[in-house]
Amino acid sequence: MPEQTADSPAHSAGEGGASAANREAFERRGLRQGGRGTPGPPDTAVKILGRVWSAPLIVGPLSAPARPGGELAVVRAAGAAQLPCVVGAFAERTFAELGSATDVPPWLRTYAFRDHATGRQLAARAEDAGFGAVLLALGSRDDVRLKVAAPANLAQVGPWSDVRDVRDLLDARADWADVDRLRAATTLPLLVAGVRTATDAQRAVDSGADGIVVTSLDALPGIAETVAGRCPVLLSGGIRRGADVLTAVASGADAVFAGRPVLHGLRAGGRAGVAEVLDVLVRELGDAMTFTGTATVADIGPGLVRTGPRPADAAPPPVARPLRRTELHASVSDPVLDTMTFLNEITTRYPEAISFAPGRPYDGFFDSEQIFTHLRRYLNHLEEQGSSPRQVRTAMYQYGPTAGLIREIIADSLRADENIDVPAESIVVTVGAQEAMLLVLRALITGPDDVLLVSSPCYVGITGAARLLDVAVTPVEEREDGVSCADLEAAIRNERARGRRPRAFYVVPDHSNPSGTTMGPQARTELLELAARHGILILEDSPYRLVSPGPPLPTLKSQDRAHTVVHLGSFSKTVFPGARVGFVIADQPVVGASGRTGLLADDLAKIKSMVTVNTSSLSQAAVAGTLLAADGKVSELNKAASAYYGDAMRATLRELDAHLPAERREALGVRWNEPTGGFFLTLRVPFRADNAALIRSAQDFGVIWTPMTYFHPGGGGLHGIRLSTSYLTPAQIKEGAARLVRFIESESARTT
Template sequence: MSGKNVATSSSIRKSELHSSLSDPVLDTMNFLNEITLRYPGAISFAPGRPYDGFFETEQVLAHLRRYLDHLTDHGASPAQVRTAVYQYGPTAGQIREIIADSLRRDEGIDVPPESIVVTVGAQEAMMLVVRALIRDPDDVLLVSSPCYVGITGVARLLDVTLGAVAETTDGFSLANLEAAIRAERAAGRRPRAFYLVPDHANPSGSTLPGPVRAQLLELAAREHLLILEDTPYRLVSPGEPVPTLKALDRHRSVVHLGSYSKTLFPGARVGFAVADQPVTGDDGRVGLLADELSKIKSMVTVNTSSLSQAVVAGALLAVDGRLSELNAKAAVHYGDAMRRVLDRLAERLPESRRAELGVRWHEPSGGFFLGLTVGFEADDAALTRAAEEFGVIWTPMRYFHPDDGGRRALRLSVSYLSPEEIDEGITRLVAFIESETSHRDLEP
């Protein structure tokens, strides 16, 4: 039996559940999925998913076979090969050496395999790192604002205090981070770590220039602040990437979070954390932060799917660890998609018309997302009108602001649509923006 107002002897009041379950952040993805299903004819700029056209079913089998052959070539017996794909496997991961080799070749990140923990996507990596680092109620996790909702959700689930570091129109602001650190300490709290996506950020699309990265690392070392660097979009973007913060890290100030969801395929659900920070126990023994993350993981997911790790390892072995080469075609595709969205926006909304409507946007050099400022409240009700009346879906930027900002902005994802869908989608979006702005102007 079901019903909104039906109560039984076994019913649970929502107020008795963890408070995070009443947080709008945790409803974000469900709402977007629901509205997409409700309006199947709408063109959706909401999902940050890779383009389906790059996936071939048989590749999965080839990747798996390659990894099994790799094990055999390195002396594994048939029983050991069988165990490697059928059993639980090491909590920290069974392909850490292959990931470490790939990071050296592709990103210039030179760390020992034991500093890596293989996770169920980058989302679990965030959960493990935040749980390990935040000890007391006065510990604070600083986040760039706007920021990826996954880190916000982790903080809510773990009852972790968030401190928002507002981006400027140019993206990350070192001055704003310094001010946030001072403000938290003045209030008696300890800024423990700062999370950001330095390359083609979700949702704003901004990228940290090289000189700013060096300044951020200097600040982190000086203030004893750990940087949580999330990097899903670097190798699927055109052009030569700026070095990662971890590659530039000389003081072990950076915990590097990685994922193969965009560079290989999301269904694998394989990510990793590079946590080479030394941890000294009460007995004087020194280990790595990765060891502590592995302890937490053993009580959360036990281990990452051995089968998924095998497929990822096979894909890495196929290109000698160089994901940049494997994703060369994808990077061109996503770069073309971003350029097409920006060109269509400029055509449909010339500069004079933008000024009239109060519209402006970022021009990212890569990644999947860009932010668009509009002249009206871009809330769930506006999104529903866009889907229902104009056949276009986007994401309210307010979802990504832990500081309650972004009320007149929206996020567009460029990754999942064909060129024809982009053209038609931008036409519909501009018609919606013009209609919504005119209705606002007519209000008393």
């Protein structure tokens, strides 16, 4: 990590090695296990400088952003965690912006300026902006490595916009006279950093300091004893985990600075990365308190810490041989498996961007309390069916049958809502539709000559599952109106001519992911006839039909008279994705060696028993309660959602048309389809819509989308963009479409 992105009071005190020394000191200490303590989770909250914080943690300081917008991201993440954040005098944002970004006042880390008026005016502006404290470090300012000053705050207190090296503005060292001047210049609480001895601590208190920052864990107990509670004692340097925080508090600190972990989180994931780091530190502190038997931070004392030998005195740890990627299954190196990871990384890296990437339901339709209502409804159902209290308890707490607890309820819902009439025994309840795909492919594909045909572009989940199982995939490219049965038949004949056996064809017939196309009535009939004629199965995956406006076309399964359709179902879009409940209808007869006939579902359940054992009983109960409350009519349950998603799709199309009228998009070579439902639509653009373009779009224009290359298993889609409209509000759609069009205009100009 570049040095200029890290700052700490330890550096400020001319103690560049303080962090390393403290790490060694932490490694020599351990925690003593205590009693069970009081029931419930420990309370990590503390009150320092008149404010209650969620934990004894101070975020920062940051002398410069680790990435564009990083300073504001850290301040907001710290505020959300109810923790103070220290920002530098050379912040990229104004104090007013930083002070108004959160309800937890930030602190100012300042310096000894040659022009004393500069220091006074910066402190005054921080006070006006609502900052909570000001921090000055004694000693050298060798830590200041910024070559170019960000003029956001300096420009407001003097003619500093042309300064090329901020060190020209600073004294070589900060001394007690600087502390006195700063104390006289501000009414904010003053923290003095760089305190290394008991004498320094006493001098700081006598100078009116409201807190001191110690740079050595070893010196901390003696300094804390000298201060004797007259002001907070803070430790800087070496904090990496929650146990370190408890060790520091047990050694006399009231709180600690968390700098480097926060910067790592910022660089890895932006604001979300910082939030995750802070959450982990607080949770680890709670775990350490539980281990030591302490209920509150005030209960933490020196008796909880034991001291062991220096790490150098201990036997060297064994050296493990790293695994080589070439020793792992080839699928882990397949780009298909990286697609979701990359999109998540982009989303967390640019948290302020509007994202058309996630194909998930809108959060506004969920109410946390509904889950309890759904669970109670299912428990009542079990009792109404004659289950004893013991049987109800077993149904909830035990593993449950591999094929699923709620097959009858799903079968009733399918009859009521989809006109799919199948026995409950033909259904296997799965962990989302993704597991259903994995089970079906594992059962059907028996060797290297078996082939899975897919409508392309296609959902990455099916191609990813095929890659994991070493299943050969042959794409059948869609036309403008979807897949053509003539093209599919040609692909089947071609595979057989090569000596391979087409086993199944995967398709999303309704508002498909990613293209948004819907298969017409005639094409559905032709597909069923083709499958029966050629002896292949159709894997029908249709999760968007019951969250789309208007009456849907009949499913392939509802018209299946020859048992050629394996229907993959999911409640992720229609109930809620967190349940992770899907199902597969596999009513195909399977004849054994003895001549006995069973169902394909029976064999899928056998495979499932070796994969996930069973689907969560609680998740099944929540879904079942929802279905029971709606009398199986998922379409009725989703009336409001379907209308919302339909409005979102139409709004996106209107905004695109408004910003790119027909004449302009024809000149650019841009076009898009107009789905009547579902979550997705696709754009054709004149430039390469690859990962590099996506990064430029997120970074420079604040809008995220999905490259269509992810969805073409045979290659292609280089000029395609997938937009998901489901997760956005009308205001986000309006602004997001404007940003997207600006990106398209800019990118088109780059390629001409």
